[in-house]
Amino acid sequence: MFSKSCNYAIKACIFIAKQSLEDKKVGFIDISKEIDSPQAFTAKILQLVVKEGIIDSAKGVNGGFYIPKKRISNIYLSQIVSAIDGDAVFKGCGIGLSHCSEDHPCPVHDKFKDIRNALSNMLETTNLEELALGIKSGETFLKY
Template sequence: MGTGIRIMLSKTCEYAIRAMIYIAQQSKNGSRVNVKEIASNIDSPELFIGKILQGLSKKGLLQSLPGRYGGFYINEAEAKTSLADIVIAIDGDKIFKGCGVGLGYCSEKKPCPIHADYKRARNALYKIYKEATLWQFRESISKGEIRLKRE
């Protein structure tokens, strides 16, 4: 039927995060990567991840250079970007708020039955995404601890 609770990412966010992690890793030695290479290394549709990165580039989350031998890269400052930053760049920050049952009026003053517990759990999740930086993932990849392909 529907899509339900998605304590997971939209495709767009998943692709964006994986691509950013990959680019951050490849940028260590200053090299640029093009969308073809990115797509094949993170298992994503090539033209789609291109579009997504163009958007993130406009917002200053990474650098891009057109033309031959061009591509995308992430500098030292940008490697401090958190997963929460990426999510917010794509969808805005309203997704880190909101009622657990979808009631618009729900608030501290008029809480729904699960309001307090839910808020605590949701904030914990936000903290996790906020503290996870590209830099941190870069280390993990170098050690061979993680892969960016889907399987």
């Protein structure tokens, strides 16, 4: 559904949010280990989400990636998906046609739009705090 980059970005942001709730900053090597992502790939993804203002970074001995606690509940999955994959998941055609609409629908348009709308709603209403708390409590996991 999402690109590999987007999957890694979501997992990284959830992990960073969890660490931030505990007042910790985390380095990209620890992030890559936690989400099973290659280090260089993780570094590039983290640069993108920092550039988009989703997470913050600090350099130096006590540096790392973090999200100020007051912002964690205001960051939604839709922001991460848009930053990495653009708006295709919110507007795209179910079979990848460049032009698909109510006036000129593809064969799966009517069924796919309901799925796309439900997915969009989930992404727009799910914040990092609730996901990080699930990880912290042990109810959910970032890797197997």
